[in-house]
Amino acid sequence: MGKPSRERALPDNEAKAVARNLRISPQKLNLVAGLIRGKKVDQALADLEFSRKRIAQDVRKCVMSAVANAENNHGLDVNELIVSEAHVGKNIVMKRFHARGRGRASGIEKPFSQITVIVREVDEQEAAAKKGKSAAPAAEVNEEAE
Numbered sequence: 606m607g608k609p610s611r612e613r614a615l616p617d618n619e620a621k622a623v624a625r626n627l628r629i630s631p632q633k634l635n636l637v638a639g640l641i642r643g644k645k646v647d648q649a650l651a652d653l654e655f656s657r658k659r660i661a662q663d664v665r666k667c668v669m670s671a672v673a674n675a676e677n678n679h680g681l682d683v684n685e686l687i688v689s690e691a692h693v694g695k696n697i698v699m700k701r702f703h704a705r706g707r708g709r710a711s712g713i714e715k716p717f718s719q720i721t722v723i724v725r726e727v728d729e730q731e732a733a734a735k736k737g738k739s740a741a742p743a744a745e746v747n748e749e750a751e
Contacts, residue, residue, distance in 0.1 A: 686724045
């Protein structure tokens with residue numbers, strides 16, 4: 606019999622991947638996540654490949670996993686994917702101590718974090734509509750100048 610399957614939380618044109626227990630603070634991981642938000646997947650992977658941040662390789666693995674999920678589990682076109690969301694969350698914090706003078710100790714916190722990457726398939730019509738919206742105000746400005 607078993608449990609009934611849960612309904613899908615994401616729309617049909619999205620897929621996600623989560624990388625947990627990354628040994629870096631959420632603040633530093635968010636800097637890398639900011640690099641890829643809203644970009645096409647191939648551009649995001651190229652940016653992560655050549656990033657000088659240590660954690661960029663783990664984020665790249667997570668993006669590649671989201672792309673694989675989109676292709677294999679949901680049948681989405683890999684060439685039309687963008688990174689729609691990349692959000693960072695806290696995870697556990699290891700607490701250690703550092704011996705100080707006069708028999709005292711001070712705390713050291715070693716934070717872990719996690720990243721969730723959601724990729725979305727964008728149609729050509731949606732992409733053209735977005736480009737058209739951004740181009741239309743520029744055309745209006747030029748008309749006003751004349």
